[in-house]
Amino acid sequence: MKPVTQDRPYSQTLSRLREAGLRPTRQRLALGRLLFDGGDRHVTAEAxxxxxxxxxxxxxxxxxxxxxxxxxxxxxxxxxxxxSARTYFDTNVSDHHHFFLENAGSLMDIDGGKIAITGLPQAPEGTDVARVDVIVRLHGTPRPAE
Structure with a gap:
């Protein structure tokens, strides 16, 4: 028998918020459900x-x-x-990079292992590199995979 919480429409979002230490307000639940119930995606605040x-x-x-x-x-x-004018929020928080389709204004994931980054300068004393983000900008329209 499934736990009762699995039958509630917001149960996955509720669990995710609580695990992250966030109070599950009405707005957080509603926005979280829109964000997380559809798999990995990239959204702007306006969208x-x-x-x-x-x-x-x-x-x-x-x-x-x-x-x-x-x-x-x-x-x-x-x-x-x-x-400076465009920020996206990605539901995929794993180590990966992005293609940015300039004509469409959309992002596509690039597997983190597909790009090798070498020759980083040494971080100033007292700091560490937190992460390196790569955005490869594309022109044109990608063809569907065959």
Missing amino acids: LHEEAQAAGVSVSLATVYNTLHQFTEAHLLREVVVD
Whole structure:
């Protein structure tokens, strides 16, 4: 017999928030469900806000931004800054890099083992390299895999 919590629509999101040490507010549950129930994805705050509105979730854009940053600080999301005007939030927090399709304004994952980074400068004394993000910018439209 399954535990009762598995039958509730927000149970996976609820568990994820609690494991990350975040209080499961109504907004966090609703946004978390939109983010995490569909597999790995890349979203902007504006796109998530539109998705929330379409799903009947009453939430301000400021709350969406705040929630995305809280999820990032709790390691539930990874922030990907494409340029000064565009930031995406990635539900895949594993070690990987990205293709950025400039024509479409979208990100695609690159497996972390596909890019070798060598020759990094030594970090200043008292600091360590936390991670290295690679964004490969593409023009054109990718062909579907055969």
